[in-house]
Amino acid sequence: DTGVSQDPRHKITKRGQNVTFRCDPISEHNRLYWYRQTLGQGPEFLTYFQNEAQLEKSRLLSDRFSAERPKGSFSTLEIQRTEQGDSAMYLCASSSPGGVYEQYFGPGTRLTVT
Amino acid sequence: QKEVEQDPGPLSVPEGAIVSLNCTYSNSAFQYFMWYRQYSRKGPELLMYTYSSGNKEDGRFTAQVDKSSKYISLFIRDSQPSDSATYLCATMNRDDKIIFGKGTRLHILP
Numbered sequence: 001d002t003g004v005s006q007d008p009r010h011k012i013t014k015r016g017q018n019v020t021f022r023c024d025p026i027s028e029h030n031r032l033y034w035y036r037q038t039l040g041q042g043p044e045f046l047t048y049f050q051n052e053a054q055l056e057k058s059r060l061l062s063d064r065f066s067a068e069r070p071k072g073s074f075s076t077l078e079i080q081r082t083e084q085g086d087s088a089m090y091l092c093a094s095s096s097p098g099g100v101y102e103q104y105f106g107p108g109t110r111l112t113v114t
Numbered sequence: 115q116k117e118v119e120q121d122p123g124p125l126s127v128p129e130g131a132i133v134s135l136n137c138t139y140s141n142s143a144f145q146y147f148m149w150y151r152q153y154s155r156k157g158p159e160l161l162m163y164t165y166s167s168g169n170k171e172d173g174r175f176t177a178q179v180d181k182s183s184k185y186i187s188l189f190i191r192d193s194q195p196s197d198s199a200t201y202l203c204a205t206m207n208r209d210d211k212i213i214f215g216k217g218t219r220l221h222i223l224p
Contacts, residue, residue, distance in 0.1 A: 004157075033212075040122065042202050042214030043158065056209065091157055100210045101146040105157035 004106035025094030035091040120215030133190040137203035144205040
């Protein structure tokens with residue numbers, strides 16, 4: 001059981017640069033979620049996929065953010081023209097078809113925008 | 115009013131004590147309730163979930179939901195220093211989105 005993996009674990013970038021994060025879910029899970037967590041807060045929902053279809057996006061996800069899951073397996077989250085306010089932990093989670101309330105999280109990617 | 119309210123703590127208790135962690139929620143339509151544990155700089159780990167009202171026990175952990183008062187609790191018996199973490203309560207809305215509380219930081223003092 002390999003669990004949910006995320007890459008990179010840490011990313012430091014300068015304001016205005018683009019960054020891309022990758023998430024590999026648990027292999028039999030068809031749902032994949034992205035969350036953002038800032039210090040002292042719980043994770044906040046950004047978007048989720050069922051297989052390759054992106055079913056919902058939060059209003060937190062501005063036009064600078066885009067997520068893909070092209071073959072229904074791994075997913076990428078790209079942030080264009082990063083801003084200091086984008087500094088956060090970006091978490092990925094996955095769940096099985098019958099257990100959407102049992103979401104299993106990866107270790108997260110910590111983004112620092114300088 | 116936030117959908118899930120949780121006291122951020124920190125909460126410090128001596129080793130071996132019973133810990134009580136609590137949350138309130140606003141929407142009576144919520145049916146699934148979860149507790150996650152998060153160690154520093156790690157992703158949240160699902161501890162347990164309950165459906166509707168009632169209790170659920172797993173080892174030293176007991177989750178309790180009281181839908182009449184919209185109150186969620188997690189009890190930890192015989193607390194250990196390794197239980198020191200942030201505990202996040204969460205619920206799920208009709209759109210299958212998990213809504214988290216802010217988390218309570220718990221310190222178990224040896």
